Amino acid sequence: MNNDIQFLKELQKELKTQDRDSQAEPRFWTVGDYRWVGTWDDSAAERYSVYIPNDGEDWELEEYLKDKEEQLEEEFNEEAQEGFANIGCELSALDWIKEYVDDGAYLVPEVKEHYVIPNTMFLTKEEAKQHIRLNHYHYTKEVHTYAMTAWRAPKMERLMKILETFDWDEVHSEKELPLL
Secondary structure (H helix, E strand, O other): OOOHHHHHHHHHHHHHOOOOOOOOOOOEEEEEEEEEEEEEHHHHOOOEEEOOOOOOOEEHHHHHHHHHHHHHHOOOOOOHHHHHHHOOOOOHHHHHHHHHHOOOOOOEEEEEEEOOOOOOOOOOHHHHHEEEEEEEHHHOOOOEEEEEOOOOOOOHHHHHHHHHHHHHHEEEEEEOOOOO
């Protein structure tokens, strides 16, 4: 029991002193990250991916073009090389890909969106940071802790109030706790 009370005292101190990330009362922490998702609105696109049906794969367009540029002299004729040199935008890139790689290729406009990683919940920010350090290879370079408030959750509010205000030394000093 002494170890449990010591744990609760340390947790209480950490809850009271941790950074709140501009939130009034964060109740728990999760992990946030970013991902690219397709959008129907071409004008909102932050980047494009290209889908190549023959490969059954999609590629980020700029990376795909860099990869093809490295293969130009080995795999493509002079006409294809000249056409590649004239690529000036996403649509001309798609035209080149359709002509020399796969006529079924198409572009997917994408936007970057923030999301909360499922199944992550930590009582302290430090614990969330530790999780990120130990599992960084699952996330992008933009991974971060994300404070959550547990809006309109009275039991969570009461539990956090107990954890943050209870006098654990008083419990520790009593020889025997009364039974409920």
